[in-house]
Amino acid sequence: MKQYLKFDEWSIIEEGFDPENHEVSESIFSIGNGHMGQRANFEEDYTGKSLQGSYMAGVYYPDKTRVGWWKNGYPEYFAKVLNSTNWIGLKLEIDGENLDLAKVPVREFVRTLNMKEGFLERSFIASLPGGKEVQINAKRFVSIVDKEIGAIRYSITPVNFDGELKVTSYLDADVKNKDANYDEKFWDEVTKEVTTNTASVTVITKKTEYVLCSTMKTELVHDGLKVAFSPEVSEKEKYVAHTFAHSLVKGKETVIYKFAANVTSRDHEASTLSTVAMDRLQGALAKGFEKMLVEQAEAWGEKWKESDIVIEGDVSAQQGIRFNIFQLNQTYTGEDDRLNIGPKGFTGEKYGGSTYWDTEAYCLPFYLSTADPKISRNLLVYRYKHLQKAIENAEKLGFTDGAALYPMVTMNGEESHNEWEITFEEIHRNGAIAYGIYNYVNYTGDKSYLGEYGLDVLVGISRFWAQRVNYVPAKDQYMMLGVTGPNEYENNVNNNWYTNRIASWTLEYTLSAMDYLKDTDKARYDELQSKLTFTDEETSKWVDIIEKMYYPYDEELGVFLQQDGFLDKELIAVKDLDSKHLPLNQKWSWDRILRSCFIKQADVLQGIYFLNDEFDMETKKKNFDFYEPMTVHESSLSPCVHSILACELGYKDKAYEMYLRTARLDLDNYNNDTEDGCHTTSMAGTWMSVVQGFGGLKVRNDQLILNPFIPGEWNSFSFKVVFRDALLNIKVTADTISITNETAATTPVIIHGTKYTVNGNDTLSVQY
Structure with a gap:
């Protein structure tokens, strides 16, 4: 834990620049609008440690997964959210010296994330060679009104000198991910165009073929007056730039305005992207930075009205x-x-x-409580649209007859997680999706969702659970073997209580949804029965599983056991562990973690939270008192x-x-x-x-x-x-x-x- 940010009700404020905190700050001061986002990288060059990141929603790369032959059903790829075109770049040279905060002393550094109005601001005074000082103020946002636009106001004021400024405003799509294997790059160039007025670069992802067109325009204002300039244009692979010079005057402010449009083939035909990007850019230019900033504040004000x-x-x-x-x-x-x-x-x-x-x-x-119900409904529709992929995921693991296993990690419904104990064993995720349907219907009262989309998903998930359980004749009970619960510090355990319970609960809720639909909309029920081909024999099996599901429990302690062998471990409270061992995931071997009693996150307590009304206060108290002290x-x-x-x-x-x-x-x-x-x-x-x-x-x-x-x-x-x-x-x-x-x-x-x-x-x- 490291506290270096100033307390403030409406802003995140960093006072003073410490390179050791910079990557953390890049995360915390990020901005986004649902369509695109930008880490808090500096506009000017920075040669210190940094994670450059500009992201476009839904744009990804399927990085090939290499595994042994024995892992049948293993995901073919691991999805990567891609670092996209760097649209914020401004290279600044003052009297021939490059402005780089890794190389020049700075004072009065303040970085502020204004959450009330939705923008990022940064100011500092840099000391250049020869004792020259320059005051910088940079403000930027990605618009939630015009979702494909990002805008920057970059102010330069010489404190004690007159001098020459050289600016290179650029778009750089020649980027890579930090997690790329062997520095592999995921973008290929399609085209680029640079004139003395605007510049654009269009790139396409390898394999997935998402196309991104970024177009920019840079303007200059000195002492309140707009300055015309004719930039030098330059280009190289996946890169375009405008370079221009300007005379700085002591005490006078020079402002660089940069507008960028980022449009993708997810929203427009690939062949039209250049035209669309230019249209969006011209719309932003017509408004101007200040008007867009006012609109940004007003739009954020509306969001805060419902969610503050x-x-x-x-x-x-x-x-x-x-x-x-x-x-x-x-x-x-x-x-x-x-x-x-x-x-x-x-x-x-x-x-x-x-x-x-x-x-x-x-x-x-x-989202249920802070937005129009259609917002949370869309989160569920997302899963409905991936139902066929979930069925295919289950088929790869040997399940049949419409059983659906939703992925642990996905972009398009396919599983794309590359750790076997998660991919194959952390199947409780299926229960959370069923619970999401229940939560939406219970909160909104929108029971029509069950007939439109919900029952299809519930039946698919229930079929998975019915095939995944293991019937033990000697005990006349159903068990769940070889799973990983929410506590990922235990792998390949038998009868994780939460997984067993959420599986059985899903069957219960699916049957109740069927009964509701049969009573209220028999025509739709019959239609779904024909489509999904569920029978009385199948649902009777579900009832049998519900009645005979095994739940590990200790009578003496009065607690649900996280899994069958949990009490075989040495039970130690976290408070009795020397703090030098924490965090475990950074200090201990995986073998040592798996053999310990320590719990990564709520597991049994996750089930008690979800299904709260099923348990009396004494049960909740006993389980909380037992498990929380061992939770890291x-x-x-x-x-x-x-x-x-x-x-x-x-x-x-x-x-x-x-x-x-x-x-x-x-x-x-x-x-x-x-x-x-x-x-x-x-x-x-x-x-x-x-x-x-x-x-x-x-x-x-x-x-x-x-x-x-x-x-x-x-x-x-x-x-x-x-x-x-x-x-x-x-x-x-x-x-x-x-x-x-x-x-x-x-x-x-x-x-x-x-x-x-x-x-x-x-x-x-x-x-x-």
Whole structure:
């Protein structure tokens, strides 16, 4: 854990430049708009340690996986999110000296991510040879109004000299990924064009043949007046540039404006990209930087109206939650059901594929409560569209008759994870997708989804579970052998409790969905029965599995066992482990980790969180008290689940500790791994910790339930939720909960067991 960022309610602020923090800052200060994203690389040259990253949503490369013959069914490739054209580049030479912050002293360095208005700003004074000082201010954003546009305002003011400035503004598509094998490059040039007015480069990915066209225009303003110039043009492979000179005057500001359009063949015909990019660029130029910046602030204002969380009395906690919400809104807009939420969003290339089970388990609740239901619906439709691929994935492993195994990592529905214990064994991911359907229907009340898309997916997943279990006649029970649960610090175990339970629960929910559809829309039910060919014999088998599923349990301890052999381990609490051993994944061998009792993330407790209403408080308490002390929380997905359960159990200190850990996971670099990107999907867990944890929000029987309590460190907190037709602003203090209905829809709520009604455009206040 390293805390070097200044606390602020609406901004992330870095004061002073330390190259050791730079890659972490590049992740944290990233910007995005759902269509593209940009790490916080410097516009000017920087020869120090850096991870250059510009990303286009949905653009990837299928890197070939090489494995032994025995791994039948192993993925053919590992997906890589590609570093794309560097559109921000500005090479600056002042009196012949290159501006490079790795080589020149800087002072008064401040880097600010303005989350309220959606832009990145950086300022510093650089000391050049001969005692010359130059003041720099750089501001940029990727527009959420004009999604294919990025814009930069780069200001240069000589502090104590007159001099000559030479600028090279360029587009560089000759890039590579940090994780590329043998420095392999994934882009080929299609065409490039450079005139004295604009420049563009068009490239295509190898294998997948995604085409990206980037077009730029650079403008110059000196002392408030626009300066005409005729640049020198240059080009080389996958690179185009404009170079021009300008006289700097002491104390006078010179501003470089750079606009770039990035358009891809995912959204337009490849043959039209050059025309489309120029059209988008001209639209941005017509508006100008300042107008676009105002529009950016207004658009972000609308996002914050529905998704903001306000914490009074704790700036650290306030900054953490807003940072997480900001990154989520930068990453996914829900406008394109071909897209999903990558674990690193637009902040880094680690983890390759765009979709994990993180989406359904952690991200879906955020979008359910903070956006139009169509946004979260599109996350589910994404999986529906990949159903045939999920069936093919299962077939590769020997499953039949429409059984579906959704991938652990995917871009297009195919499995693209390259670790066998994950690919073959971490099958609990299937259950999270089924749970996502339940969560959506339960929260929105949109049961029509079951007939339109949901039942197809549920049947496919249920068929997988029915074939994956192992019936043991001697015990007359079904078991699940050779699996990896959410705790990836155990591999190839038998009867992981969570996997067994989520499998059985999926069968239960699928049968209830069938019954609902049969009762409410018999014609659609009959249509699906004919299409999916499920029979009474098949569903009877599911009932038998439900009734006879084996769940490892210890009577003496009163806890569900994480797996059959868990109590054979030496049980040690993390607090009794010398801190020099942590984090385990960076200090211990894999063999040692697998033999230990230590837990990477919520496993049994993940099931208790999902299926909360199935368990009484004593059961929840015993399992939490047993497993949390052995949990090292070395997955970013871990602290939020523990925080939510700790809230329910009244463990206020633990709830707050786990909240801060998830809220500031990247800001304070808890796990020493933020340099390769932020943990975007776990950021939704931060929101869950506040709303479901401290707010106690649940939906049961179509009613909103709130059981709030406030951490002692806070004066109050408030959050907004979209529920059915209402937008509710919920504020909690030490003794009062008030709910302001910002819509006309009357909404019933249950607060600490008592039913109330919140009238339209009214406020309900309750003492508790």
